[in-house]
Amino acid sequence: MTIEGFKEKYGYEIEGMWLPRVTAITSVVSKYPLFLKDRGHFEEAAQWGHFVHKMFGQLARHERFEETETTIKLSQTFQDWMFENDIILQKEDIERRVVHAELAYAGTLDLVAQVKGRVSVIDFKTGAQMSPEYLLQTAGYMAAYNETAKVPSEARWILRIDHYQECMGCLAQRRERGSQVSVRGGKSSCNHQWSSLKTTGEFIELKEYEQDLKAFVAAKELWEWHNRAMLRTIPNYPKTV
Numbered sequence: 130m131t132i133e134g135f136k137e138k139y140g141y142e143i144e145g146m147w148l149p150r151v152t153a154i155t156s157v158v159s160k161y162p163l164f165l166k167d168r169g170h171f172e173e174a175a176q177w178g179h180f181v182h183k184m185f186g187q188l189a190r191h192e193r194f195e196e197t198e199t200t201i202k203l204s205q206t207f208q209d210w211m212f213e214n215d216i217i218l219q220k221e222d223i224e225r226r227v228v229h230a231e232l233a234y235a236g237t238l239d240l241v242a243q244v245k246g247r248v249s250v251i252d253f254k255t256g257a258q259m260s261p262e263y264l265l266q267t268a269g270y271m272a273a274y275n276e277t278a279k280v281p282s283e284a285r286w287i288l289r290i291d292h293y294q295e296c297m298g299c300l301a302q303r304r305e306r307g308s309q310v311s312v313r314g315g316k317s318s319c320n321h322q323w324s325s326l327k328t329t330g331e332f333i334e335l336k337e338y339e340q341d342l343k344a345f346v347a348a349k350e351l352w353e354w355h356n357r358a359m360l361r362t363i364p365n366y367p368k369t370v
C-alpha cells in the first residue's frame with residue numbers, strides 16, 4: 130500500500146496533522162469473527178450498516194427520506210427509541226468529528242444526545258451480536274468528545290438495530306442483506322413460513338468506561354506497533370513511533 134493510500138484509508142488530515150481513526154485502531158480486535166471466512170457476507174453486512182447509519186443521520190436531522198418498507202420500519206424504530214428513552218438531540222452532535230490531540234487519534238461519532246437527562250455517546254450498530262470492539266470504539270469516542278466538550282458525556286450506549294423475518298412455525302430467523310440470505314435457528318426440517326419484516330432496536334448501556342478506555346489506549350499502542358514502518362514515513366503524524 131502507498132503512503133497516500135494508507136493515510137486515506139486509516140485516518141484524517143486535521144489542522145495539519147494526520148490522525149488515525151478510531152475504527153482503524155480498534156480493528157486490532159476482530160469485528161465479525163463468524164463472517165470473516167465469507168467475504169461476500171461481510172461486505173453485505175457492511176452495506177446494511179452503512180444504510181442504517183445514513184438513514185438514522187437523516188432521521189436525527191429531520192431530513193426527508195425515500196419511503197420503502199425498510200425505511201418506514203427503521204423510522205418507526207428510531208421514533209420509538211427516542212420516545213422510550215427521553216432522547217434529546219442537538220444538531221451539532223450528529224455525526225460529529227472528534228479529535229483527541231494528546232493521544233493522537235480522531236473519529237466520527239454517530240450521536241451525542243441526552244438519554245433520560247444524561248449526556249451520552251451513542252453508537253448505532255447493525256451486527257447480529259455485540260462485539261468487544263464496540264467497547265473500545267465508544268471509549269475512544271467518549272474520551273475524544275470530552276476533550277473539548279462544554280458538557281462532558283457521562284455515559285455510553287449502543288443502539289443495535291436488527292431486521293429479519295421470523296418463521297411462524299419454528300421461529301427460525303431469516304436475514305436478507307442485499308443478495309445474501311442467512312437463516313439461523315429453528316428446525317431445518319420445517320417448511321418455513323416467513324412473517325413480514327420485523328425491525329427491532331436494542332439499547333444497551335456500556336458501563337466500565339475507565340477499563341474500556343485503558344484497553345482502547347492499549348489497542349492504539351498495538352495498532353501503532355503493527356503499522357510502525359508506515360507511520361514512520363508520515364511526517365505529520367504527531368507521535369514518535
Ligand SMILES: [Zn+2]
Pocket residue numbers: 296297298299300301315316319320321322
Ligand atoms: Zn420454520
